[in-house]
Amino acid sequence: MSKTQTDDLTPLDVPESPEDKFREFLEIRGEKLTDPRRTLVRHIYSSHKHFDADELVRDLHDAGHAISRSTVYRTLRLLVEAGLLRELRLTNRSAYEHDYGYPAHDHLHCTVCNRVVEFRNEEILKLRDEVSRAHGFRATGHRFLITGVCSKCDRSHSPRRRLDLI
Amino acid sequence: MSKTQTDDLTPLDVPESPEDKFREFLEIRGEKLTDPRRTLVRHIYSSHKHFDADELVRDLHDAGHAISRSTVYRTLRLLVEAGLLRELRLTNRSAYEHDYGYPAHDHLHCTVCNRVVEFRNEEILKLRDEVSRAHGFRATGHRFLITGVCSKCDRSHSPRRRLDLI
DNA sequence: ATAGCTGCAAATTATTTGCAGTATG
DNA sequence: CATACTGCAAATAATTTGCAGCTAT
DSSP states (O other): OOTTOOOOOOOOOOSSOHHHHHHHHHHHTTOOOOHHHHHHHHHHHTSOOOEEHHHHHHHHHHTTOOOOHHHHHHHHHHHHHTTSEEEEOSSSSOEEEEOTTSOOOEEEEETTTOOEEEEOOTHHHHHHHHHHHHTTOEEEEEEEEEEEEOHHHHHHHHHHHHHHTO | OOTTOOOOOOOOOOSSOHHHHHHHHHHHTTOOOOHHHHHHHHHHHTSOOOEEHHHHHHHHHHTTOOOOHHHHHHHHHHHHHTTSEEEEOSSSSOEEEEOTTSOOOEEEEETTTOOEEEEOOHHHHHHHHHHHHHTTOEEEEEEEEEEEEOHHHHHHHHHHHHHHTO
């Protein structure tokens, strides 16, 4: 494995809580940190995982927080603008993940079990900047998604065939 | 510019026409190459550009081909499965581009003018394989999207500010 | 002949919006 | 206390599906 394969995905130490960072963002725009918004940021940052709008609504509901679907959608958009969340478009529904307080990384997507694995590789940034420079672009971000089959699915694929025939 | 910045996006010489390749794919699955499907492949391969379902329906209509929206959607899905088209998810509607007969490449997306530029860089494949190996994945594909601002938009941005204030 | 295909209209899925009442800075 | 926010229901946008008749192998 080369030295560029770092893969350290420990959450970063950040000076402000996500909630504070969101409040600051809203203040600048003359907008308000309301109860539903506070509940949302806290809930989203209470665990580290990928989620979509629907899962979020369900999760909140199960946790006893009745926040309307519209507010969830509206707040997700704000959180992306605020730099707290990153939006992924793996399927036709948008998925989200923490962007603030978490190191830059990219994804491997197993198309069999649908699992998403994060990885970190410094080389990609260099490549991104090299390509951007060559095309007169000022890069502001990137998305690198590798699709394939994870070892588990690769191993269980042929054996599973037998069951599929039942 | 490094030697990995090749950027040769000349269409490839391919042994079979897209139509033949599609027919072969359909035959294997016991499906049929009908008039609407033939019209679609030919139309799609008559120019090289990115397009979405809606644009395609409009283009076809303008060219005098009345193919229903459902058939367009159904056929696009088949063409992706057949390896003729690649699906891109830059926005909430899927965009498509030629995959067969065209060299592997990735994209730069200017978020100001929404232009998409293709580029080729050999290094990415190496990176993709290195990362996949390190995670026990068997890579079957990837998507590398650089978002940023193109030189044209970058130049015209500050001057334009004055007009925005009116 | 016999699957499979088509267009149409209706259904589904994901997301957005208008509005009347409520809460924040 | 002005302005922004919320939930609801209705609207929109993108895509999918059921079905009755049509068509390629």
